[in-house]
Amino acid sequence: MKDYKILGIETSCDETSASVVVNGRRVLSNIITSQIDIHKKYGGVVPEIASRNHINVISQVVDAALLESSTTMEDIDAIAVTYAPGLEGALLVGLSYGKALAFSANKKLIGINHIEGHIFANFLENENLEPPFIALIVSGGHTHIAKVLDYGKYQVLGKTRDDAIGEAYDKVARVLGLEYPGGPKIDALAKKGDPDSINFPKIYLDKDSLDFSFSGLKSSVLNYINSQKMKNIDLNKANIAASFQKAAIEVAVNKTLKAAEMENINKIVLAGGVAANSALRFEMENKCKEKNIELNYPSNVYCTDNGAMIASCGYYKFINNEFSDFDLNAKATLKLGDSQ
Ligand code: KG4
Ligand code: ZN
Numbered sequence: 001m002k003d004y005k006i007l008g009i010e011t012s013c014d015e016t017s018a019s020v021v022v023n024g025r026r027v028l029s030n031i032i033t034s035q036i037d038i039h040k041k042y043g044g045v046v047p048e049i050a051s052r053n054h055i056n057v058i059s060q061v062v063d064a065a066l067l068e069s070s071t072t073m074e075d076i077d078a079i080a081v082t083y084a085p086g087l088e089g090a091l092l093v094g095l096s097y098g099k100a101l102a103f104s105a106n107k108k109l110i111g112i113n114h115i116e117g118h119i120f121a122n123f124l125e126n127e128n129l130e131p132p133f134i135a136l137i138v139s140g141g142h143t144h145i146a147k148v149l150d151y152g153k154y155q156v157l158g159k160t161r162d163d164a165i166g167e168a169y170d171k172v173a174r175v176l177g178l179e180y181p182g183g184p185k186i187d188a189l190a191k192k193g194d195p196d197s198i199n200f201p202k203i204y205l206d207k208d209s210l211d212f213s214f215s216g217l218k219s220s221v222l223n224y225i226n227s228q229k230m231k232n233i234d235l236n237k238a239n240i241a242a243s244f245q246k247a248a249i250e251v252a253v254n255k256t257l258k259a260a261e262m263e264n265i266n267k268i269v270l271a272g273g274v275a276a277n278s279a280l281r282f283e284m285e286n287k288c289k290e291k292n293i294e295l296n297y298p299s300n301v302y303c304t305d306n307g308a309m310i311a312s313c314g315y316y317k318f319i320n321n322e323f324s325d326f327d328l329n330a331k332a333t334l335k336l337g338d339s340q
Helices: 036-042 047-068 088-105 114-123 165-175 182-190 215-230 237-263 278-291 307-318
Strands: 005-010 015-022 026-034 078-084 108-113 133-138 143-150 153-159 267-271 294-296
Touching: 005 047, 005 088, 005 307, 015 047, 015 307, 026 047, 026 307, 036 047, 047 088, 078 088, 078 114, 078 307, 088 108, 108 114, 108 307, 114 133, 114 143, 114 267, 114 307, 133 237, 143 237, 153 237, 165 182, 165 215, 165 237, 182 237, 182 278, 215 237, 237 267, 237 278, 267 278, 278 294
Parallel strands: 005 078, 078 108, 133 267, 267 294
Antiparallel strands: 005 015, 015 026, 133 143, 143 153
């Protein structure tokens, strides 16, 4: 079989990334420049600043991805680029660059849904992983449980009705005085705390629902912090972090297992930035072992935003001849499974 090399480009939020991946599985390069240090002082991503910084580095990032993979544009079979969902201005930088490069080098263009891309991160380090499986996609902007029937074929079984889980992590972290992005900081701090010290609500919604709601948990943590402050009680930040994390993770784990049971599927993958969370991995591993379910999750670098997952997703569209036209536009919102 001929090898196909896809160049993946990702600029939907605050990471500028480009990667060359062979046959959707073998990463030759994955260059990521993060703007975290720039946005940190504002406590979150400032969209206009993100766009400007993508512009500053996009061509160096793509050049570095080609150089590190020892490929030239001639060796590339198609360009896959995130076009939705995300910050519109940020998406436009990667998409415009990808289009211009594809047009000038006479390559096919493949627009990628960022949420779909996260799922494909799972294929980068596990050559035996094949659909069908249940995917828990947990990031700063999304919380979904999806049934992945085949490459590019999804059935969304549940999603958040309000905040994304990563958003709740970042908000709680901010109130605790931890720097953006707060998810990894809460993860680390929670290890020093007692997860049973504060009883925050575990919100399951209706019985059998696979939807999520994290705004109630977030408000409950914020109210707890305010009431402690009003009583002049010193905050035990580690206990707050551990108890919040327990409430969030327990619901995510139980609903994902329930989805696997309901769909009669014994394979689960984790995806998105929050899939880097050590408590989520630990709980999931234990429960999956108990129930004889196969579990896969990407290395940390492929959990958060990266070009390699976009290139992998692009490969499976490439072999199905699913290409995009050059009038493809960036979209701030797009659901998993929706077409362009
Ligand atoms: O996938 P991602 O890079 O961007 C989006 O598509 O949103 O995810 C970023 C999110 C942030 O909310 C960040 O706090 C969270 O992932 N995150 C974590 C951890 N690492 C990143 N949350 C909890 N524990 C972690 N270890
Ligand atoms: Zn993402």
